[in-house]
Amino acid sequence: xxxxxxxxxxxxxxxxxxxxxxxxxxxxxxxxxxxxxxxxxxxxxxxxxxxxxxxxxxxxxxxxxxxxxxxxxxxxxxxxxxxxxxxxxxxxxxxxxxxxxxxxxxxxxxxxxxxxxxxxxxxxxxxxxxxxxxxxxxxxxxxxxxxxxxxxxxxxxxxxxxxxxxxxxxxxxxxxxxxxxxxxxxxxxxxxxxxxxxxxxxxxxxxxxxxxxxxxxxxxxxxxxxxxxxxxxxxxxxxxxxxxxxxxxxxxxxxxxxxxxxxxxxxxxxxxxxxxxxxxxxxxxxxxxxxxxxxxxxxxxxxxxxxxxxxxxxxxxxxxxxxxxxxxxxxxxxxxxxxxxxxxxxxxxxxxxxxxxxxxxxxxxxxxxxxxxxxxxxxxxxxxxxxx
Numbered sequence: 181x182x183x184x185x186x187x188x189x190x191x192x193x194x195x196x197x198x199x200x201x202x203x204x205x206x207x208x209x210x211x212x213x214x215x216x217x218x219x220x221x222x223x224x225x226x227x228x229x230x231x232x233x234x235x236x237x238x239x240x241x242x243x244x245x246x247x248x249x250x251x252x253x254x255x256x257x258x259x260x261x262x263x264x265x266x267x268x269x270x271x272x273x274x275x276x277x278x279x280x281x282x283x284x285x286x287x288x289x290x291x292x293x294x295x296x297x298x299x300x301x302x303x304x305x306x307x308x309x310x311x312x313x314x315x316x317x318x319x320x321x322x323x324x325x326x327x328x329x330x331x332x333x334x335x336x337x338x339x340x341x342x343x344x345x346x347x348x349x350x351x352x353x354x355x356x357x358x359x360x361x362x363x364x365x366x367x368x369x370x371x372x373x374x375x376x377x378x379x380x381x382x383x384x385x386x387x388x389x390x391x392x393x394x395x396x397x398x399x400x401x402x403x404x405x406x407x408x409x410x411x412x413x414x415x416x417x418x419x420x421x422x423x424x425x426x427x428x429x430x431x432x433x434x435x436x437x438x439x440x441x442x443x444x445x446x447x448x449x450x451x452x453x454x455x456x457x458x459x460x461x462x463x464x465x466x467x468x469x470x471x472x473x474x475x476x477x478x479x480x481x482x483x484x485x486x487x488x489x490x491x492x493x494x495x496x497x498x499x500x501x502x503x504x505x506x507x508x509x510x511x512x513x514x515x516x517x518x519x520x521x522x523x524x525x526x527x528x529x530x531x532x533x534x535x536x537x538x539x540x541x542x543x544x545x546x547x548x549x550x551x552x553x554x555x556x557x558x559x560x561x562x563x564x565x566x567x568x
Contacts, residue, residue: 208434209416209419209431209434209435209438210403210406210419211428211431212403214399214426214428215395215396215399215400216396217396218396218397218400220397220400222382222400222401222404223277223381225374225378225408227277228277228278228294228378228381229277229278229294229297229298229301230277230278230279230298231278231279231282231298231299231302232279232282235279235282235299235302236302238259239259239299239302239303240302242255242259243255243303243304249305249306249335249337249352250337250352252303252304252305253305253335253337253354255303256296256299256300256303256305256335256356257356259299260295260296260299260356274286274287274288274291275287275288275290275291275381275384275385275388276291277291277294278291278294278295278297278298278299281294281295282295288384289330289331289332289357289358290331290377290380290381290384291381292358293309293331293332293333293356293358293377294377294381296333296356297309297333297377300333300335305335305336305337306335306336306337307333307334307335307336308333308334308336308371309331309332309333309334309371309372309373309374309376309377310331310332310333310334310355310369310370310371310372311329311330311331311369311370311371311372311376312329312330312331312332312367312368312369313367313368313369313370314328314329314330314367314482315367315480315481315482315483316446316447316448316477316480316482316483317482317483317485317486326387326391327414327448329380329414331372331377331380332355332356332357332358332369333355333356333357334353334354334355334356335352335353335354335355335356336352336353337352337353337354375408375409376409376412378408378409379405379406379408379409379412379415380405380409380412382401382402382404382405382408382415383401383402383405383412383414383415383418385401386398386399386401386402386405386415386418386422387418389401390418390421390422390425395422395425395426398418398422399419399422402415402418402419402422406419411442412442413438413439413440413442413443413446413448413449414439414443414448416435416436416438416439416442416449417435417436417439417448417449417452419435420432420433420434420435420436420439420449420452420453420456421452423435424452424456424459429456429459429460432456433453433456433457433460436449436450436452436453436456437449437453440453447473447476447477450469450472450473451469451470451473453469454466454467454469454470454473457469479510480510481507481508481510481511481514481517482507484503484504484506484507484510484517485503485504485507485514485516485517485520487503488500488501488503488504488507488517488520488524489520491503492520492523492524492527497524497525497527497528498524498528500520500524501521501524501525504517504518504520504521504524505517505521507520513544514544515540515541515542515544515545515546515550515554516541518537518538518540518541518544519537519538519541519554519557521533521534521537522534522535522536522537522538522541522554525537538554538555541554542554542555
């Protein structure tokens, strides 16, 4: 059994390898005088992970005599998904503390992972945060482009001492992952430390503030993110976005360059830097960067799926079809691209082709629940189309 979680929001922008990036002192990029103080209180790390006393008591009552790691893990899952008869729900744009997630019963993958970690800690379980290296994929929210990432939590049970004293967890490994909409298990992952998770929390809160034009609050959260995890490229990238919006172009350029230097394998900061150079009238630099970004994105099937989704949402199904087909040339078994084609053809009234692509999506789906999800969604789409 694998449950899914997800990390949430990071402002879209890219970073490829760049030569001769100047050395930039991170502290020089923080400019408090450009922003007003905020009344809102920035959550402390302790507040992010804190559980209500009632919850702690419930957990202690559940695990009282339990010794087995597996039994404790089962109790954790039951608590997460059966408490009060309601499951926790995934909501991409809600970054909440552990206590807030318990109260709301819905949040994004980062918040749900934080809650799971806090509950696991209360149960005495060994855990590890994991950052899933999903391909570049962004969504739109209130006119802003948001690059989506993904994290989950591993429950580690049973360990052995390897050579040179290294510890290997190899007897039991359970993944708690809340993103049930897509199977990300085949992507590589890297472990994360708690300060990195805290930095992600602040960065998400900053992105959410930027979506609604709360620049001062966004800066406060970005400053908090940088203070706890100064090596996170996405925080500097988002700071650059903020500076660009306030027309502090030189500061934005420096922050983009620093983000690119920290994460040379990402495309995010580089693409945004190209847009900035266009605004600054430096067309040669912009063109060079855009060519680098375009060449790399052309080989990413998920990038073309994303463009297909955007085209479909904009009422351009024929254009969407081209993007989905391009994705399939790069990944012939992409169920998401096939389902996109089904939706696009259905919007054109081509029900036979829609059914054909749905069947292909079902055949390529990684599991039964995914196949059922495609079938159910198509039924809803077909019913909606019939009413028009």
